[in-house]
Amino acid sequence: MSQTMSGFCHPFAAPGNWYRGNLHLHTTASDGRRTPRAAAAWYRAHGYDFVAVTDHDALIPVAGLAQPGFLVLPGMEVHPGRTELGEPYHVVAVGLRREAAVARESDVQQAIDALRDAGAFVWLAHPHWLGLTLLELARLRGYAGLEVYNTTCARFAKGLGAAQWDDLLARGRLLWGLAVDDTHWEGRDWGRGWVMVKATELTPEAIVEALAAGRFYATQGPEIYEVTVASQELYVRCSPVQSITCVSLAGWGSYALAPARGPLLTEARFPLRHERVYLRVECSDSRGRTAWSQPVML
Ligand SMILES: [Zn+2]
Ligand SMILES: [Zn+2]
CATH class of the missing domain: 3.20.20.140 (Metal-dependent hydrolases)
Structure with missing residues:
Protein backbone atom coordinates (compact mmCIF):
# COMPACT_ATOMS: atom_id res chain seq x y z
CA MET A 1 0.00 0.00 0.00
CA THR A 219 -22.35 15.23 -0.52
CA GLN A 220 -25.87 16.15 -1.55
CA GLY A 221 -27.30 13.93 1.22
CA PRO A 222 -25.89 10.38 1.42
CA GLU A 223 -23.41 9.75 4.22
CA ILE A 224 -20.14 7.85 3.83
CA TYR A 225 -19.07 6.04 6.99
CA GLU A 226 -15.99 4.21 5.77
CA VAL A 227 -13.76 3.93 2.73
CA THR A 228 -10.86 1.57 3.25
CA VAL A 229 -8.31 0.62 0.63
CA ALA A 230 -6.72 -2.62 1.82
CA SER A 231 -4.07 -4.51 -0.12
CA GLN A 232 -6.30 -5.80 -2.92
CA GLU A 233 -9.75 -4.58 -1.92
CA LEU A 234 -11.78 -1.41 -1.59
CA TYR A 235 -14.43 -1.47 1.12
CA VAL A 236 -17.18 1.16 1.34
CA ARG A 237 -19.85 1.61 4.02
CA CYS A 238 -22.53 4.30 3.73
CA SER A 239 -26.15 5.28 4.41
CA PRO A 240 -28.71 3.32 2.31
CA VAL A 241 -28.14 4.03 -1.41
CA GLN A 242 -29.07 2.69 -4.85
CA SER A 243 -25.54 2.47 -6.18
CA ILE A 244 -21.94 2.51 -5.01
CA THR A 245 -19.44 3.24 -7.75
CA CYS A 246 -15.67 2.97 -7.75
CA VAL A 247 -14.58 5.55 -10.34
CA SER A 248 -11.19 5.17 -12.03
CA LEU A 249 -9.27 5.95 -15.22
CA ALA A 250 -11.27 5.99 -18.49
CA GLY A 251 -13.33 2.79 -18.69
CA TRP A 252 -11.76 1.18 -15.63
CA GLY A 253 -13.66 1.01 -12.34
CA SER A 254 -16.49 -1.01 -10.81
CA TYR A 255 -19.99 -0.55 -9.50
CA ALA A 256 -22.56 -2.19 -7.25
CA LEU A 257 -26.32 -1.70 -7.71
CA ALA A 258 -29.16 -2.43 -5.31
CA PRO A 259 -31.46 -5.16 -6.71
CA ALA A 260 -34.67 -3.85 -8.35
CA ARG A 261 -36.94 -5.10 -5.58
CA GLY A 262 -34.34 -5.78 -2.95
CA PRO A 263 -32.86 -3.79 -0.09
CA LEU A 264 -30.75 -0.71 -0.63
CA LEU A 265 -26.98 -0.99 -0.37
CA THR A 266 -25.16 0.02 2.79
CA GLU A 267 -21.76 -1.44 1.88
CA ALA A 268 -19.76 -2.76 -1.05
CA ARG A 269 -16.46 -4.56 -1.61
CA PHE A 270 -14.52 -4.20 -4.83
CA PRO A 271 -11.49 -6.35 -5.63
CA LEU A 272 -8.93 -3.91 -6.99
CA ARG A 273 -8.52 -5.55 -10.39
CA HIS A 274 -10.28 -2.95 -12.51
CA GLU A 275 -8.70 0.27 -11.32
CA ARG A 276 -5.87 2.27 -12.83
CA VAL A 277 -4.03 5.44 -11.72
CA TYR A 278 -6.64 6.54 -9.16
CA LEU A 279 -9.93 5.62 -7.59
CA ARG A 280 -12.69 7.53 -5.91
CA VAL A 281 -16.14 6.52 -4.63
CA GLU A 282 -19.62 7.82 -5.44
CA CYS A 283 -22.67 6.70 -3.44
CA SER A 284 -26.04 7.67 -5.00
CA ASP A 285 -29.41 7.31 -3.30
CA SER A 286 -32.89 6.67 -4.68
CA ARG A 287 -33.54 10.43 -4.90
CA GLY A 288 -30.55 10.86 -7.22
CA ARG A 289 -28.40 12.50 -4.57
CA THR A 290 -24.70 11.63 -4.49
CA ALA A 291 -21.84 11.59 -2.00
CA TRP A 292 -18.28 11.79 -3.36
CA SER A 293 -15.25 10.46 -1.48
CA GLN A 294 -11.84 11.99 -2.01
CA PRO A 295 -9.60 10.20 -4.49
CA VAL A 296 -6.75 7.77 -3.87
CA MET A 297 -3.81 7.65 -6.26
CA LEU A 298 -2.84 4.04 -6.97
ZN1 LIG B 1 -19.90 32.15 -5.80
ZN1 LIG C 1 -18.46 31.86 -8.97
Missing part, protein backbone atom coordinates in the same frame (compact mmCIF):
# COMPACT_ATOMS: atom_id res chain seq x y z
CA SER A 2 1.38 3.39 -0.93
CA GLN A 3 1.57 6.32 1.44
CA THR A 4 -1.23 7.98 -0.43
CA MET A 5 -3.50 4.98 -0.03
CA SER A 6 -2.81 4.54 3.67
CA GLY A 7 -3.25 8.28 4.14
CA PHE A 8 -6.67 8.09 2.57
CA CYS A 9 -7.95 5.65 5.22
CA HIS A 10 -7.17 8.31 7.75
CA PRO A 11 -10.30 10.52 7.55
CA PHE A 12 -12.57 7.67 8.52
CA ALA A 13 -10.32 6.03 11.12
CA ALA A 14 -8.83 9.22 12.58
CA PRO A 15 -9.94 10.57 15.96
CA GLY A 16 -12.11 13.66 15.83
CA ASN A 17 -15.64 14.60 14.89
CA TRP A 18 -17.52 15.07 11.66
CA TYR A 19 -18.54 18.65 11.00
CA ARG A 20 -21.02 19.67 8.32
CA GLY A 21 -20.32 22.87 6.42
CA ASN A 22 -21.14 24.99 3.39
CA LEU A 23 -17.93 26.56 2.09
CA HIS A 24 -19.30 28.90 -0.59
CA LEU A 25 -22.06 31.48 -0.15
CA HIS A 26 -22.88 35.09 -0.97
CA THR A 27 -24.60 37.77 1.06
CA THR A 28 -25.69 41.39 0.68
CA ALA A 29 -21.98 42.23 0.95
CA SER A 30 -21.89 41.29 -2.77
CA ASP A 31 -24.71 39.81 -4.90
CA GLY A 32 -26.52 37.64 -2.33
CA ARG A 33 -30.03 38.50 -1.17
CA ARG A 34 -29.61 37.85 2.56
CA THR A 35 -27.42 39.63 5.05
CA PRO A 36 -24.39 37.80 6.45
CA ARG A 37 -26.24 37.40 9.76
CA ALA A 38 -29.36 35.93 8.11
CA ALA A 39 -27.23 33.64 5.94
CA ALA A 40 -25.34 32.24 8.92
CA ALA A 41 -28.61 31.89 10.87
CA TRP A 42 -30.22 29.77 8.14
CA TYR A 43 -27.32 27.30 8.06
CA ARG A 44 -27.08 27.13 11.84
CA ALA A 45 -30.81 26.40 12.09
CA HIS A 46 -30.53 23.58 9.55
CA GLY A 47 -27.95 21.35 11.15
CA TYR A 48 -24.71 22.84 9.86
CA ASP A 49 -21.69 23.23 12.14
CA PHE A 50 -19.96 25.87 10.05
CA VAL A 51 -20.17 28.06 6.97
CA ALA A 52 -17.73 30.24 5.09
CA VAL A 53 -18.88 33.63 3.82
CA THR A 54 -17.29 34.04 0.37
CA ASP A 55 -18.53 37.28 -1.15
CA HIS A 56 -17.18 38.48 -4.49
CA ASP A 57 -13.96 40.48 -4.07
CA ALA A 58 -14.79 41.21 -0.42
CA LEU A 59 -13.35 39.75 2.78
CA ILE A 60 -15.97 40.81 5.31
CA PRO A 61 -15.57 40.55 9.10
CA VAL A 62 -17.26 37.41 10.39
CA ALA A 63 -16.20 37.26 14.04
CA GLY A 64 -19.58 38.55 15.22
CA LEU A 65 -21.51 35.89 13.31
CA ALA A 66 -20.27 32.83 15.20
CA GLN A 67 -22.43 31.23 17.89
CA PRO A 68 -21.59 28.58 20.47
CA GLY A 69 -21.07 25.39 18.47
CA PHE A 70 -21.32 27.21 15.14
CA LEU A 71 -18.31 28.52 13.27
CA VAL A 72 -18.17 31.15 10.52
CA LEU A 73 -14.99 31.12 8.44
CA PRO A 74 -13.74 34.23 6.67
CA GLY A 75 -13.51 33.84 2.92
CA MET A 76 -13.88 35.43 -0.48
CA GLU A 77 -14.43 34.59 -4.13
CA VAL A 78 -12.06 36.48 -6.40
CA HIS A 79 -11.98 36.97 -10.16
CA PRO A 80 -8.42 37.52 -11.31
CA GLY A 81 -7.47 37.41 -14.96
CA ARG A 82 -9.33 35.76 -17.82
CA THR A 83 -9.98 32.13 -18.68
CA GLU A 84 -9.27 30.67 -22.11
CA LEU A 85 -12.85 31.54 -23.01
CA GLY A 86 -12.32 35.14 -21.90
CA GLU A 87 -14.32 34.96 -18.67
CA PRO A 88 -13.06 36.12 -15.26
CA TYR A 89 -11.78 33.21 -13.16
CA HIS A 90 -13.74 32.24 -10.03
CA VAL A 91 -11.29 31.31 -7.26
CA VAL A 92 -12.61 30.68 -3.75
CA ALA A 93 -10.53 30.94 -0.58
CA VAL A 94 -11.55 30.28 3.03
CA GLY A 95 -9.72 30.65 6.32
CA LEU A 96 -7.66 33.69 5.38
CA ARG A 97 -5.68 34.98 8.33
CA ARG A 98 -5.17 38.37 6.71
CA GLU A 99 -6.18 40.37 3.65
CA ALA A 100 -4.74 39.24 0.32
CA ALA A 101 -4.38 41.80 -2.44
CA VAL A 102 -6.16 40.23 -5.42
CA ALA A 103 -7.36 42.60 -8.12
CA ARG A 104 -9.34 41.66 -11.22
CA GLU A 105 -6.32 42.53 -13.32
CA SER A 106 -4.12 40.16 -11.27
CA ASP A 107 -2.68 37.05 -12.84
CA VAL A 108 -4.72 34.05 -11.68
CA GLN A 109 -1.67 32.05 -10.62
CA GLN A 110 -0.34 34.96 -8.59
CA ALA A 111 -3.79 35.32 -6.99
CA ILE A 112 -3.86 31.65 -5.97
CA ASP A 113 -0.36 32.00 -4.51
CA ALA A 114 -1.30 35.19 -2.61
CA LEU A 115 -4.40 33.58 -1.12
CA ARG A 116 -2.39 30.56 0.02
CA ASP A 117 0.24 32.88 1.51
CA ALA A 118 -2.60 34.44 3.54
CA GLY A 119 -3.28 31.01 5.07
CA ALA A 120 -6.32 30.12 2.95
CA PHE A 121 -7.63 26.86 1.59
CA VAL A 122 -8.07 27.66 -2.11
CA TRP A 123 -10.06 25.99 -4.89
CA LEU A 124 -11.51 26.61 -8.35
CA ALA A 125 -15.28 27.10 -8.44
CA HIS A 126 -17.83 25.48 -10.79
CA PRO A 127 -15.49 24.36 -13.63
CA HIS A 128 -18.30 23.25 -15.97
CA TRP A 129 -20.37 26.45 -15.58
CA LEU A 130 -17.28 28.56 -16.23
CA GLY A 131 -16.10 26.43 -19.16
CA LEU A 132 -12.61 25.85 -17.76
CA THR A 133 -10.52 23.78 -20.13
CA LEU A 134 -8.30 20.88 -19.18
CA LEU A 135 -5.29 22.80 -20.47
CA GLU A 136 -5.73 25.69 -18.03
CA LEU A 137 -6.80 23.44 -15.16
CA ALA A 138 -3.62 21.41 -15.65
CA ARG A 139 -1.43 24.49 -16.02
CA LEU A 140 -2.56 26.22 -12.80
CA ARG A 141 -0.81 25.11 -9.60
CA GLY A 142 -1.44 25.45 -5.89
CA TYR A 143 -5.20 25.07 -5.78
CA ALA A 144 -6.45 22.26 -3.58
CA GLY A 145 -9.44 21.10 -5.55
CA LEU A 146 -12.54 21.67 -7.63
CA GLU A 147 -16.24 21.92 -6.97
CA VAL A 148 -17.64 18.53 -7.96
CA TYR A 149 -21.09 19.96 -7.19
CA ASN A 150 -22.36 23.55 -7.05
CA THR A 151 -26.05 24.06 -6.22
CA THR A 152 -26.48 27.45 -7.85
CA CYS A 153 -24.88 26.28 -11.12
CA ALA A 154 -27.16 23.22 -11.12
CA ARG A 155 -30.00 25.66 -11.91
CA PHE A 156 -28.24 26.16 -15.26
CA ALA A 157 -27.59 22.41 -15.72
CA LYS A 158 -23.89 22.99 -15.07
CA GLY A 159 -23.60 22.01 -11.43
CA LEU A 160 -21.30 19.01 -11.78
CA GLY A 161 -17.52 19.08 -12.08
CA ALA A 162 -16.79 15.35 -11.99
CA ALA A 163 -15.60 15.21 -15.62
CA GLN A 164 -13.00 17.94 -15.08
CA TRP A 165 -11.96 16.31 -11.78
CA ASP A 166 -11.52 12.90 -13.44
CA ASP A 167 -9.54 14.42 -16.31
CA LEU A 168 -7.02 15.84 -13.82
CA LEU A 169 -6.91 12.73 -11.63
CA ALA A 170 -6.27 10.61 -14.73
CA ARG A 171 -3.16 12.72 -15.31
CA GLY A 172 -1.92 12.19 -11.78
CA ARG A 173 -3.08 15.48 -10.20
CA LEU A 174 -4.33 14.73 -6.68
CA LEU A 175 -7.14 17.26 -6.11
CA TRP A 176 -10.01 17.29 -3.63
CA GLY A 177 -13.68 17.44 -4.64
CA LEU A 178 -16.03 19.87 -2.89
CA ALA A 179 -19.82 20.13 -2.86
CA VAL A 180 -21.05 23.65 -2.13
CA ASP A 181 -24.23 25.70 -2.43
CA ASP A 182 -22.69 28.93 -3.77
CA THR A 183 -25.86 30.36 -2.27
CA HIS A 184 -27.14 33.65 -3.65
CA TRP A 185 -30.55 33.07 -1.99
CA GLU A 186 -32.26 32.73 -5.36
CA GLY A 187 -34.00 29.76 -6.94
CA ARG A 188 -33.66 27.65 -3.74
CA ASP A 189 -29.92 27.46 -4.14
CA TRP A 190 -29.23 26.57 -0.52
CA GLY A 191 -28.99 23.41 1.57
CA ARG A 192 -28.26 21.02 -1.31
CA GLY A 193 -24.50 20.49 -1.37
CA TRP A 194 -22.06 20.44 1.52
CA VAL A 195 -18.88 18.93 2.92
CA MET A 196 -18.45 16.65 5.92
CA VAL A 197 -15.08 17.40 7.53
CA LYS A 198 -13.30 15.16 10.04
CA ALA A 199 -11.48 17.49 12.41
CA THR A 200 -10.21 17.39 15.95
CA GLU A 201 -12.14 20.52 16.94
CA LEU A 202 -14.46 23.14 15.50
CA THR A 203 -11.97 25.95 15.00
CA PRO A 204 -10.94 27.75 11.80
CA GLU A 205 -7.44 26.31 12.09
CA ALA A 206 -8.62 22.70 12.55
CA ILE A 207 -11.19 22.91 9.73
CA VAL A 208 -8.74 24.46 7.26
CA GLU A 209 -6.05 21.95 8.21
CA ALA A 210 -8.49 19.03 7.68
CA LEU A 211 -9.65 20.44 4.33
CA ALA A 212 -6.08 20.85 3.12
CA ALA A 213 -5.32 17.24 4.11
CA GLY A 214 -8.41 15.92 2.30
CA ARG A 215 -10.06 14.75 5.51
CA PHE A 216 -13.57 15.37 4.19
CA TYR A 217 -16.10 14.19 1.66
CA ALA A 218 -18.64 16.02 -0.47
Whole structure:
Protein backbone atom coordinates (compact mmCIF):
# COMPACT_ATOMS: atom_id res chain seq x y z
CA MET A 1 0.00 0.00 0.00
CA SER A 2 1.38 3.39 -0.93
CA GLN A 3 1.57 6.32 1.44
CA THR A 4 -1.23 7.98 -0.43
CA MET A 5 -3.50 4.98 -0.03
CA SER A 6 -2.81 4.54 3.67
CA GLY A 7 -3.25 8.28 4.14
CA PHE A 8 -6.67 8.09 2.57
CA CYS A 9 -7.95 5.65 5.22
CA HIS A 10 -7.17 8.31 7.75
CA PRO A 11 -10.30 10.52 7.55
CA PHE A 12 -12.57 7.67 8.52
CA ALA A 13 -10.32 6.03 11.12
CA ALA A 14 -8.83 9.22 12.58
CA PRO A 15 -9.94 10.57 15.96
CA GLY A 16 -12.11 13.66 15.83
CA ASN A 17 -15.64 14.60 14.89
CA TRP A 18 -17.52 15.07 11.66
CA TYR A 19 -18.54 18.65 11.00
CA ARG A 20 -21.02 19.67 8.32
CA GLY A 21 -20.32 22.87 6.42
CA ASN A 22 -21.14 24.99 3.39
CA LEU A 23 -17.93 26.56 2.09
CA HIS A 24 -19.30 28.90 -0.59
CA LEU A 25 -22.06 31.48 -0.15
CA HIS A 26 -22.88 35.09 -0.97
CA THR A 27 -24.60 37.77 1.06
CA THR A 28 -25.69 41.39 0.68
CA ALA A 29 -21.98 42.23 0.95
CA SER A 30 -21.89 41.29 -2.77
CA ASP A 31 -24.71 39.81 -4.90
CA GLY A 32 -26.52 37.64 -2.33
CA ARG A 33 -30.03 38.50 -1.17
CA ARG A 34 -29.61 37.85 2.56
CA THR A 35 -27.42 39.63 5.05
CA PRO A 36 -24.39 37.80 6.45
CA ARG A 37 -26.24 37.40 9.76
CA ALA A 38 -29.36 35.93 8.11
CA ALA A 39 -27.23 33.64 5.94
CA ALA A 40 -25.34 32.24 8.92
CA ALA A 41 -28.61 31.89 10.87
CA TRP A 42 -30.22 29.77 8.14
CA TYR A 43 -27.32 27.30 8.06
CA ARG A 44 -27.08 27.13 11.84
CA ALA A 45 -30.81 26.40 12.09
CA HIS A 46 -30.53 23.58 9.55
CA GLY A 47 -27.95 21.35 11.15
CA TYR A 48 -24.71 22.84 9.86
CA ASP A 49 -21.69 23.23 12.14
CA PHE A 50 -19.96 25.87 10.05
CA VAL A 51 -20.17 28.06 6.97
CA ALA A 52 -17.73 30.24 5.09
CA VAL A 53 -18.88 33.63 3.82
CA THR A 54 -17.29 34.04 0.37
CA ASP A 55 -18.53 37.28 -1.15
CA HIS A 56 -17.18 38.48 -4.49
CA ASP A 57 -13.96 40.48 -4.07
CA ALA A 58 -14.79 41.21 -0.42
CA LEU A 59 -13.35 39.75 2.78
CA ILE A 60 -15.97 40.81 5.31
CA PRO A 61 -15.57 40.55 9.10
CA VAL A 62 -17.26 37.41 10.39
CA ALA A 63 -16.20 37.26 14.04
CA GLY A 64 -19.58 38.55 15.22
CA LEU A 65 -21.51 35.89 13.31
CA ALA A 66 -20.27 32.83 15.20
CA GLN A 67 -22.43 31.23 17.89
CA PRO A 68 -21.59 28.58 20.47
CA GLY A 69 -21.07 25.39 18.47
CA PHE A 70 -21.32 27.21 15.14
CA LEU A 71 -18.31 28.52 13.27
CA VAL A 72 -18.17 31.15 10.52
CA LEU A 73 -14.99 31.12 8.44
CA PRO A 74 -13.74 34.23 6.67
CA GLY A 75 -13.51 33.84 2.92
CA MET A 76 -13.88 35.43 -0.48
CA GLU A 77 -14.43 34.59 -4.13
CA VAL A 78 -12.06 36.48 -6.40
CA HIS A 79 -11.98 36.97 -10.16
CA PRO A 80 -8.42 37.52 -11.31
CA GLY A 81 -7.47 37.41 -14.96
CA ARG A 82 -9.33 35.76 -17.82
CA THR A 83 -9.98 32.13 -18.68
CA GLU A 84 -9.27 30.67 -22.11
CA LEU A 85 -12.85 31.54 -23.01
CA GLY A 86 -12.32 35.14 -21.90
CA GLU A 87 -14.32 34.96 -18.67
CA PRO A 88 -13.06 36.12 -15.26
CA TYR A 89 -11.78 33.21 -13.16
CA HIS A 90 -13.74 32.24 -10.03
CA VAL A 91 -11.29 31.31 -7.26
CA VAL A 92 -12.61 30.68 -3.75
CA ALA A 93 -10.53 30.94 -0.58
CA VAL A 94 -11.55 30.28 3.03
CA GLY A 95 -9.72 30.65 6.32
CA LEU A 96 -7.66 33.69 5.38
CA ARG A 97 -5.68 34.98 8.33
CA ARG A 98 -5.17 38.37 6.71
CA GLU A 99 -6.18 40.37 3.65
CA ALA A 100 -4.74 39.24 0.32
CA ALA A 101 -4.38 41.80 -2.44
CA VAL A 102 -6.16 40.23 -5.42
CA ALA A 103 -7.36 42.60 -8.12
CA ARG A 104 -9.34 41.66 -11.22
CA GLU A 105 -6.32 42.53 -13.32
CA SER A 106 -4.12 40.16 -11.27
CA ASP A 107 -2.68 37.05 -12.84
CA VAL A 108 -4.72 34.05 -11.68
CA GLN A 109 -1.67 32.05 -10.62
CA GLN A 110 -0.34 34.96 -8.59
CA ALA A 111 -3.79 35.32 -6.99
CA ILE A 112 -3.86 31.65 -5.97
CA ASP A 113 -0.36 32.00 -4.51
CA ALA A 114 -1.30 35.19 -2.61
CA LEU A 115 -4.40 33.58 -1.12
CA ARG A 116 -2.39 30.56 0.02
CA ASP A 117 0.24 32.88 1.51
CA ALA A 118 -2.60 34.44 3.54
CA GLY A 119 -3.28 31.01 5.07
CA ALA A 120 -6.32 30.12 2.95
CA PHE A 121 -7.63 26.86 1.59
CA VAL A 122 -8.07 27.66 -2.11
CA TRP A 123 -10.06 25.99 -4.89
CA LEU A 124 -11.51 26.61 -8.35
CA ALA A 125 -15.28 27.10 -8.44
CA HIS A 126 -17.83 25.48 -10.79
CA PRO A 127 -15.49 24.36 -13.63
CA HIS A 128 -18.30 23.25 -15.97
CA TRP A 129 -20.37 26.45 -15.58
CA LEU A 130 -17.28 28.56 -16.23
CA GLY A 131 -16.10 26.43 -19.16
CA LEU A 132 -12.61 25.85 -17.76
CA THR A 133 -10.52 23.78 -20.13
CA LEU A 134 -8.30 20.88 -19.18
CA LEU A 135 -5.29 22.80 -20.47
CA GLU A 136 -5.73 25.69 -18.03
CA LEU A 137 -6.80 23.44 -15.16
CA ALA A 138 -3.62 21.41 -15.65
CA ARG A 139 -1.43 24.49 -16.02
CA LEU A 140 -2.56 26.22 -12.80
CA ARG A 141 -0.81 25.11 -9.60
CA GLY A 142 -1.44 25.45 -5.89
CA TYR A 143 -5.20 25.07 -5.78
CA ALA A 144 -6.45 22.26 -3.58
CA GLY A 145 -9.44 21.10 -5.55
CA LEU A 146 -12.54 21.67 -7.63
CA GLU A 147 -16.24 21.92 -6.97
CA VAL A 148 -17.64 18.53 -7.96
CA TYR A 149 -21.09 19.96 -7.19
CA ASN A 150 -22.36 23.55 -7.05
CA THR A 151 -26.05 24.06 -6.22
CA THR A 152 -26.48 27.45 -7.85
CA CYS A 153 -24.88 26.28 -11.12
CA ALA A 154 -27.16 23.22 -11.12
CA ARG A 155 -30.00 25.66 -11.91
CA PHE A 156 -28.24 26.16 -15.26
CA ALA A 157 -27.59 22.41 -15.72
CA LYS A 158 -23.89 22.99 -15.07
CA GLY A 159 -23.60 22.01 -11.43
CA LEU A 160 -21.30 19.01 -11.78
CA GLY A 161 -17.52 19.08 -12.08
CA ALA A 162 -16.79 15.35 -11.99
CA ALA A 163 -15.60 15.21 -15.62
CA GLN A 164 -13.00 17.94 -15.08
CA TRP A 165 -11.96 16.31 -11.78
CA ASP A 166 -11.52 12.90 -13.44
CA ASP A 167 -9.54 14.42 -16.31
CA LEU A 168 -7.02 15.84 -13.82
CA LEU A 169 -6.91 12.73 -11.63
CA ALA A 170 -6.27 10.61 -14.73
CA ARG A 171 -3.16 12.72 -15.31
CA GLY A 172 -1.92 12.19 -11.78
CA ARG A 173 -3.08 15.48 -10.20
CA LEU A 174 -4.33 14.73 -6.68
CA LEU A 175 -7.14 17.26 -6.11
CA TRP A 176 -10.01 17.29 -3.63
CA GLY A 177 -13.68 17.44 -4.64
CA LEU A 178 -16.03 19.87 -2.89
CA ALA A 179 -19.82 20.13 -2.86
CA VAL A 180 -21.05 23.65 -2.13
CA ASP A 181 -24.23 25.70 -2.43
CA ASP A 182 -22.69 28.93 -3.77
CA THR A 183 -25.86 30.36 -2.27
CA HIS A 184 -27.14 33.65 -3.65
CA TRP A 185 -30.55 33.07 -1.99
CA GLU A 186 -32.26 32.73 -5.36
CA GLY A 187 -34.00 29.76 -6.94
CA ARG A 188 -33.66 27.65 -3.74
CA ASP A 189 -29.92 27.46 -4.14
CA TRP A 190 -29.23 26.57 -0.52
CA GLY A 191 -28.99 23.41 1.57
CA ARG A 192 -28.26 21.02 -1.31
CA GLY A 193 -24.50 20.49 -1.37
CA TRP A 194 -22.06 20.44 1.52
CA VAL A 195 -18.88 18.93 2.92
CA MET A 196 -18.45 16.65 5.92
CA VAL A 197 -15.08 17.40 7.53
CA LYS A 198 -13.30 15.16 10.04
CA ALA A 199 -11.48 17.49 12.41
CA THR A 200 -10.21 17.39 15.95
CA GLU A 201 -12.14 20.52 16.94
CA LEU A 202 -14.46 23.14 15.50
CA THR A 203 -11.97 25.95 15.00
CA PRO A 204 -10.94 27.75 11.80
CA GLU A 205 -7.44 26.31 12.09
CA ALA A 206 -8.62 22.70 12.55
CA ILE A 207 -11.19 22.91 9.73
CA VAL A 208 -8.74 24.46 7.26
CA GLU A 209 -6.05 21.95 8.21
CA ALA A 210 -8.49 19.03 7.68
CA LEU A 211 -9.65 20.44 4.33
CA ALA A 212 -6.08 20.85 3.12
CA ALA A 213 -5.32 17.24 4.11
CA GLY A 214 -8.41 15.92 2.30
CA ARG A 215 -10.06 14.75 5.51
CA PHE A 216 -13.57 15.37 4.19
CA TYR A 217 -16.10 14.19 1.66
CA ALA A 218 -18.64 16.02 -0.47
CA THR A 219 -22.35 15.23 -0.52
CA GLN A 220 -25.87 16.15 -1.55
CA GLY A 221 -27.30 13.93 1.22
CA PRO A 222 -25.89 10.38 1.42
CA GLU A 223 -23.41 9.75 4.22
CA ILE A 224 -20.14 7.85 3.83
CA TYR A 225 -19.07 6.04 6.99
CA GLU A 226 -15.99 4.21 5.77
CA VAL A 227 -13.76 3.93 2.73
CA THR A 228 -10.86 1.57 3.25
CA VAL A 229 -8.31 0.62 0.63
CA ALA A 230 -6.72 -2.62 1.82
CA SER A 231 -4.07 -4.51 -0.12
CA GLN A 232 -6.30 -5.80 -2.92
CA GLU A 233 -9.75 -4.58 -1.92
CA LEU A 234 -11.78 -1.41 -1.59
CA TYR A 235 -14.43 -1.47 1.12
CA VAL A 236 -17.18 1.16 1.34
CA ARG A 237 -19.85 1.61 4.02
CA CYS A 238 -22.53 4.30 3.73
CA SER A 239 -26.15 5.28 4.41
CA PRO A 240 -28.71 3.32 2.31
CA VAL A 241 -28.14 4.03 -1.41
CA GLN A 242 -29.07 2.69 -4.85
CA SER A 243 -25.54 2.47 -6.18
CA ILE A 244 -21.94 2.51 -5.01
CA THR A 245 -19.44 3.24 -7.75
CA CYS A 246 -15.67 2.97 -7.75
CA VAL A 247 -14.58 5.55 -10.34
CA SER A 248 -11.19 5.17 -12.03
CA LEU A 249 -9.27 5.95 -15.22
CA ALA A 250 -11.27 5.99 -18.49
CA GLY A 251 -13.33 2.79 -18.69
CA TRP A 252 -11.76 1.18 -15.63
CA GLY A 253 -13.66 1.01 -12.34
CA SER A 254 -16.49 -1.01 -10.81
CA TYR A 255 -19.99 -0.55 -9.50
CA ALA A 256 -22.56 -2.19 -7.25
CA LEU A 257 -26.32 -1.70 -7.71
CA ALA A 258 -29.16 -2.43 -5.31
CA PRO A 259 -31.46 -5.16 -6.71
CA ALA A 260 -34.67 -3.85 -8.35
CA ARG A 261 -36.94 -5.10 -5.58
CA GLY A 262 -34.34 -5.78 -2.95
CA PRO A 263 -32.86 -3.79 -0.09
CA LEU A 264 -30.75 -0.71 -0.63
CA LEU A 265 -26.98 -0.99 -0.37
CA THR A 266 -25.16 0.02 2.79
CA GLU A 267 -21.76 -1.44 1.88
CA ALA A 268 -19.76 -2.76 -1.05
CA ARG A 269 -16.46 -4.56 -1.61
CA PHE A 270 -14.52 -4.20 -4.83
CA PRO A 271 -11.49 -6.35 -5.63
CA LEU A 272 -8.93 -3.91 -6.99
CA ARG A 273 -8.52 -5.55 -10.39
CA HIS A 274 -10.28 -2.95 -12.51
CA GLU A 275 -8.70 0.27 -11.32
CA ARG A 276 -5.87 2.27 -12.83
CA VAL A 277 -4.03 5.44 -11.72
CA TYR A 278 -6.64 6.54 -9.16
CA LEU A 279 -9.93 5.62 -7.59
CA ARG A 280 -12.69 7.53 -5.91
CA VAL A 281 -16.14 6.52 -4.63
CA GLU A 282 -19.62 7.82 -5.44
CA CYS A 283 -22.67 6.70 -3.44
CA SER A 284 -26.04 7.67 -5.00
CA ASP A 285 -29.41 7.31 -3.30
CA SER A 286 -32.89 6.67 -4.68
CA ARG A 287 -33.54 10.43 -4.90
CA GLY A 288 -30.55 10.86 -7.22
CA ARG A 289 -28.40 12.50 -4.57
CA THR A 290 -24.70 11.63 -4.49
CA ALA A 291 -21.84 11.59 -2.00
CA TRP A 292 -18.28 11.79 -3.36
CA SER A 293 -15.25 10.46 -1.48
CA GLN A 294 -11.84 11.99 -2.01
CA PRO A 295 -9.60 10.20 -4.49
CA VAL A 296 -6.75 7.77 -3.87
CA MET A 297 -3.81 7.65 -6.26
CA LEU A 298 -2.84 4.04 -6.97
ZN1 LIG B 1 -18.46 31.86 -8.97
ZN1 LIG C 1 -19.90 32.15 -5.80
